[in-house]
Amino acid sequence: MTRLPIFKLVLATLVLGALQSVVLLQVNWFGDAAATATGPIDTLMDVTIVVSSFVFALVCVFLGYAVYKWRVKPGDEGDGLPIHGNTKLEVWWTLIPVLIVVGLAGYSWAVLVDIEKKDADRINVDVYSQQFEWTFGYPDSGGKSSEGELHVPVNRQIDFKFHAQDVIHSFWVPEWRIKKDNVPGITTDAVITPDREGTFQLICTELCGIGHTTMRAKVVVESEEKYNQWVAGLKEKVSPFLLTADQAFEAQRKAEEREKGIEGSGVEETGSGDHSD
């Protein structure tokens, strides 16, 4: 059995992996960034790209070498060497991947905790989605509302609460990196801190019917004064239809109670009188 040029193969893997990493890191994968969460998320992506590059290079180099070295010559009807395995090697290629994925999982967890941290001075914005339009409510400013256009101040954390009226929709501003489903019957939420002024697009990413493609809204991130002026200038309030037809609040309150209810009384109120249908 010829000795394997292990050193050369590993070197080739490292070189190819490094080369791939460098090329792939040149690509601006996620596009523009406009929120504080993008920093840790994009770094996590870069780290993952580097790790993946080396894994892919490893497979390519070893496969390429094997095919180059041991491709059969015409007329050779012989068999390969009767090697059935190598326990030590098999243990290694089980353990090392475990370490890699556990490491990446731990890192992801840390990033997740980081991007979901809530600031004390955050402001609340309600998002109401229905086929096929977006409505926004500003409860901190007296329940004002806007349709098809969302304004938020820059450098303040926004605590979004999502309400869906009919089917599932999903809230996504690619430049913010955050996505959340709007689920009928419950209220979901996400915190986002925009850190760049500008105009962005809000995209519905959960298939919601025939108009799914066109279910977009304009997102304007502006200075806090401008934002306050804009909200003050709003005439409409959140329509009672959105508030009452949405029994979501009630269901959500109950769900939260259940969650807390482990130490609570567990007794549920019946009939809040709000929806007598």
Place this chain on the structure above:
Amino acid sequence: MALRNPGWYRGALGFFLGAAFGFGLVLALRAVSGLDLFQTEDTGYPHIVVPMITAPFGFLIGFGAFDYWFRWAAGKPTVPEDHSDHGATRWQDYFKFNTDHKVIGIQYMVLTFAFFLIGGLLAMLIRAELAQPGSQVVGANTFNGLFSTHATVMIFLFIIPMFAGIANYVVPLMLGAPDMAFPRLNALSFWLLPIAGIIFLGSFLAPGGAFDAGWTGYAPLSGGAPLGQTFFNVGVQFAGASSIAAALNFLVTIITMRAPGMNLWRMPLMAWAQLATSLLVVGATPFVAGAQFMTFFDRILGMNFFNFLEGGDVISYQHIFWFYSHPAVYIMMLPGFGIISEVISVHARKAVFGYRLMALALIGIVVLSYSVWAHHMFVSGMFSWLRVPIMISTMLIAVPTGIKVFSWLGTLFYGKIQTQSTAMLFALAFIVTFTVGGISGVITAMIPLDIHVSETYFIVAHIHFVLFGGSVFTIFAGLYHWFPKVTGRMYDERLGRVHLWLTVVGTWLTFVPMHWIGMDGMPRRVVDYASQYGDWNLVISISAFMLGAAQLVFVYNMIVSWRFGPKAGSNPWRGKSIEWLVSSPPPVYNFTAIPRVVGGPYEYGTPGARHAIMAEDEEGATVPTPEPSKVTAS
């Protein structure tokens, strides 16, 4: 009398009787209840839905699927050894209720490949529409129906049953079994499939168009969708029942019908993979059936499983659905892993490296795959505590998968790699392409990254790298590998290589750019998109057309070689497992006497070592005693 014997005439009669029964039942019950005879508002249409269930059963009864069981149940004399519906001598025999696992295997492979072409055609329409921003070919409603049926046909009617078909043909042979454990159930499993196919595709004729809530059919969108959605609910039941019955059959066959001497550790990895897959199918498929029944009841009977206005829970649909549909990804991958192990071992003339760990990795994937379903739901609003445990188990599943990739590489080392074989080239292309799908899988498992990429073209890229670069490549490897066994003829390797390269290049050019546009902000399941993605989409569409056209080379090669190819002989690849030790195609009952298994399935390079001894050899009594395998230095 043609109408008294099982077959197409009686089947047609049964179909009409079944339809009339269902139709009459609905009308009678509605008349008795004082309702309008026809209910066509909303999601109802009971006079179409009920016949959609009763007519197929009428057909199956007429066709002869239940004749033997009915006779037995009624206490009438049955002939246990009645083989009149076994084996094929004419092409017409392939259109009958046939109990021969080899005939059924061919029926499966040909039918599911036809569905592959239909599903591919739907994909071509999708890519034609998406080639440029704006509206090209179809409107939003039709488009939603196109991608929903594309996915459904490819998953339920091509990949899953194609693997069942390949395994149907080769696994009993590999085990040294004369047939599957339950031949009649096996035939029934097959005939449920065309029914599912007709129902899925028939939904295009329904008022309101084909089902268009995606193959995922999320409630409540699917709850209020037009009639076509019911076709999906019902079609999944037939495809699922087919899948479950086939899996039970495989489990019993693999556990009880192995040839003497074949203990579990002498079983080819193809059989191991089928065992693992069947465990998944039997455990998980009832969940998708359940999810669709619940949606069905919500739609037809006014129940409120997922109706949030009446206390239904919207997210529970996703939990039930993905509890099947994530394991389904492995149902669509594990048989391919088995095929690749066989192909690489035979065409590298080497034992599979780390055979036992390979088998254990399959079982490890089965166990882990039941614990990862909720990674499809990181942004769904489910309880947030579930996300991190699911992320960890999802990422851990990369470990047994990695073991398989490394072991295949290990198998190549010190082998004699037959790079002229198209089957082997597809296996090698699979390893590289599937690795990319695996890596993007780890990326989508990482919650902060998944929050950004979920429901975008990145996901479309990932699933196609896994299902096309993964499952479909393994299917091609398997079809090329066992083509000589099934047909007794050789295929054209030159055309095979043309097909290979067009397919590999087409796959990469089509699906790689989807990663970029997805991460940059293009959501999936949209009929139109921002103009900045126009150029990449044009590249994708052109590559997709090339990929589609490449499959015609395969079709041509298979048809012409089947008819005119040079004779293959029983063992053109010099394989060691039992299917290569019988003639090509094998005799009707596979073996004159059951073979005796005396060693592992991959004893390449060990002089005199054998996997099995055929009855014909035993008579000569000059069988060399196999030597224990050992590593020899050179």
